[in-house]
Amino acid sequence: MEIKIEKLTKVYGDKTALDIDDLLIQSGELVGLVGNNGAGKTTLLRLILDLIKADTGRVLSAGQDVTGVPDLTSSPDASSASSSPKATFKTADNIAWKRYTGSFIDGRFLIDFYTPEEYFTFIGKLYSLTPDTVRERLTKFEPLMHDEILGTKKYLRDFSEGNRQKIGIIGAMMIHPKVLLLDEPFNYLDPSSQIVVARLIAELNQTLGTTVLISSHNLSFVSDISTRILLLEKGKIIKDLSNKEGDAIAELNDYFNAEA
Numbered sequence: 001m002e003i004k005i006e007k008l009t010k011v012y013g014d015k016t017a018l019d020i021d022d023l024l025i026q027s028g029e030l031v032g033l034v035g036n037n038g039a040g041k042t043t044l045l046r047l048i049l050d051l052i053k054a055d056t057g058r059v060l061s062a063g064q065d066v067t068g069v070p071d072l073t074s075s076p077d078a079s080s081a082s083s084s085p086k087a088t089f090k091t092a093d094n095i096a097w098k099r100y101t102g103s104f105i106d107g108r109f110l111i112d113f114y115t116p117e118e119y120f121t122f123i124g125k126l127y128s129l130t131p132d133t134v135r136e137r138l139t140k141f142e143p144l145m146h147d148e149i150l151g152t153k154k155y156l157r158d159f160s161e162g163n164r165q166k167i168g169i170i171g172a173m174m175i176h177p178k179v180l181l182l183d184e185p186f187n188y189l190d191p192s193s194q195i196v197v198a199r200l201i202a203e204l205n206q207t208l209g210t211t212v213l214i215s216s217h218n219l220s221f222v223s224d225i226s227t228r229i230l231l232l233e234k235g236k237i238i239k240d241l242s243n244k245e246g247d248a249i250a251e252l253n254d255y256f257n258a259e260a
Contacts, residue, residue, distance in 0.1 A: 008057035102177030
């Protein structure tokens with residue numbers, strides 16, 4: 001699924017958190033978002049998911065505007081004294097992008113009073129997956145769960161930050177999304193789990209053609225799996241690097257070494 005961004009800005013007070021004039025993410029790309037803290041990576045992901053409202057511009061997912069802002073249109077008879085703007089709100093057809101989008105931004109995406117089994121079942125129902133399909137798809141994530149998640153009878157709130165991160169990522173990926181957005185997916189994970197997560201993301205992209213956007217401070221993993229890398233600074237994209245041959249890492253290292 002293609003994602004297109006047009007004249008997108010987000011401002012907090014006197015600070016511009018994001019300012020992207022034009023950006024096209026082609027269907028099937030695996031795009032890494034990198035940059036120092038405050039560069040605008042998380043803001044961009046939240047705008048794509050309609051979690052926050054843009055000040056200007058829009059995000060199109062497969063040609064559909066993801067924003068929930070009502071469309072104010074004039075009445076047919078604009079000259080009539082009784083005419084007034086009419087608000088047209090989103091219908092089920094306007095939110096179709098949610099049905100093929102998987103995401104995990106932070107722990108607030110979890111339901112803390114659910115067990116992992118209840119959480120995965122809930123996600124499955126949202127995306128019309130049968131219980132058998134959920135169980136079957138979870139087997140692919142066994143190397144990531146290490147027998148520490150399923151069957152524990154623990155609530156999500158009682159898991160370590162690392163295992164909560166794993167549960168959120170699994171929930172986003174098990175639906176086989178056409179678009180996947182992950183914010184700092186390698187946070188809180190031990191080295192072996194980071195490797196597994198990177199492999200799972202790359203496999204999803206390659207086998208299902210999923211369009212993937214991941215933000216991360218881990219340049220090694222981003223450069224290993226991304227086909228394209230966007231470097232953000234103060235809300236703007238300052239470099240748009242092809243990484244199909246893994247050749248973006250040298251330019252990224254030069255940038256961050258200069259910033260150190």
